[in-house]
Amino acid sequence: MKITRVEAIPFAIPYRKPLRFASGEVHAAEHVLVRVHTDDGVVGVAEAPPRPFTYGETQAGIITAIDSIFGPQVTGLSLLEREVAHARMSRTVGNPTAKSAVDMAMWDALGRSLDVSVTELLGGFTDRMRVSHMLGFDEPAAMVAEAEKMRDSYGITTFKVKVGRSPVSLDTAVVRALREGLGDAVELYVDGNRGWTAAESARAMKEMADLDLLFAEELCPADDVLGRRWLVQQLDVPFIADESAVTPADVTREVLGGSATAVSIKTARTGFTRSQRTHHLAEGLGLEVVMGNQIDGQIGSLCTVAFGAAHALTSRRAGELSNFLDMSDDLLAEPLTISDGELAVRPGAGLGAELDPDKLRHYRQDR
Known part of the structure; x- marks a missing residue:
């Protein structure tokens, strides 16, 4: 070997x-x-x-x-x-x-x-995960239509909504349209990719306070240390550190500093070995965890579900596993399929990824 x-x-x-x-x-x-x-x-x-x-x-x-x-x-x-x-x-x-x-x-x-499958090697907790779909910038009607298609075609009922535009009303209107169009049966959370200031983030979250959001992710830059702490202290939903918390040391710094209360694990940037370190740290600190998406193709999505399904904590929430659907093609001989809102670990040894x-x-x- x-x-x-x-x-x-x-x-x-x-x-x-x-x-x-x-x-x-x-x-x-x-x-x-x-x-x-x-x-x-x-x-x-x-x-x-x-x-x-x-x-x-x-x-x-x-x-x-x-x-x-x-x-x-x-x-x-x-x-x-x-x-x-x-x-x-x-x-x-x-x-x-x-x-x-x-x-x-x-x-x-x-x-x-x-x-042996990678999921079994890592822990083998389950063999599938619920799927969250990531919605990029667009007009409210178009984003609602995309979410409805994902719900009706694949059974997906969790959506991560990209925000961070100015004025903030551009995005708060989208999230409101999604909640009104999809109803209370779906889970919604927002990701700002550091696009807003702390003040803009606070205003936006107040405007969306009645929309029953699940999480808020990277609304403002972590470099604005005091502003971010001020923002996180006033939120009543978990604040996810994503690109600001790549390593376990980053996670420790952001959480103990009051700049985050949850973490996104992306196998594309931490592999399996370092992702396990972050997972165990999150367990020890009592953090919420979501499996994130780096706009992965199907091979990357297989890696994400293989890790996420291996552990109880990472399989608890829907993982961001569906954006390969936006690609015109892929490299796998047998494409991945999402059914009833879930993506299953590919059977077979390793990741089960056979290329065409x-x-x-x-x-x-x-x-």
């Missing part, structure tokens, strides 16, 4: 419509497929989605980091030496999705080698 080679393959798949939010917008999944090869002929896979507006990574940068730093660091290690791999990759600052994809591909290869070689040839960008 020794690693012999790590591949980083760029690919691009257009979205049917762009996803827009306060910190940027995405028109295509310009991601990196990572494959970890072993001396037994086993190949583990994962997906690295660059988000330069959040973490500074680009597709080209991820490939360079894996080819020149992280791949050589893990080559020769056993798949069981995940802590050694983590320690070696941690010597390099940043590059969270590049590191995470290598880590998750190692877990996938380990599961395939042992003929024709699709990979079509969408890869290095040939």
Whole structure:
């Protein structure tokens, strides 16, 4: 079970419509497929989605980091030496999705080698999760229509609404339209991607106080330390730290400093090894946890549900698992399906991710 080679393959798949939010917008999944090869002929896979507006990574940068730093660091290690791999990759600052994809591909290869699913390796609490769908910026009627389609077609009843525009009434009107259009049977929460000031966030949350929101996420920048603490102290819903709390140390700082009361775990940026650290920390601190989405494709969504389903805490809430539906295609031979508002762990060893070689040839960008 020794690693012999790590591949980083760029690919691009257009979205049917762009996803827009306060910190940027995405028109295509310009991601990196990572494959970890072993001396037994086993190949583990994962997906690295660059988000330069959040973490500074680009597709080209991820490939360079894996080819020149992280791949050589893990080559020769056993798949069981995940802590050694983590320690070696941690010597390099940043590059969270590049590191995470290598880590998750190692877990996938380990599961395939042992003929055990990654979810079972991680904890095996359940085999599925409820799904939350992320709604990007649009007019109120269009966002209500999209939510209705997701509810009627896939049974999804939890929606994360992107906010953060000015004036705040642009977004509060959308959330109100969603509540009035969908009724009380759905769960709604908002994500500002740091787009508002603390004062704007407070005003917006007061305007939406009667809408029974589940969470508020990253409404204002964590860099506004006093403003964020002031905001969190007056909210009556959990405030999720997302991009401000990537590492367990970040989570500790934000929570103990009064700047957050919940946390989003995104396997795309913390892999499985570091995500477990964050999960255990959240358990110890008594935090709410949601499984977040980095606008992942189907491979990334498989990783998210594999981790989320493995633990009681992360499977308690609906996970952000559906935005691959906005993509025009994907790399899996058998597409994921959401049924009755749930996404199941793919059966089989590892992640259960089998690629379509024709699709990979079509969408890869290095040939």
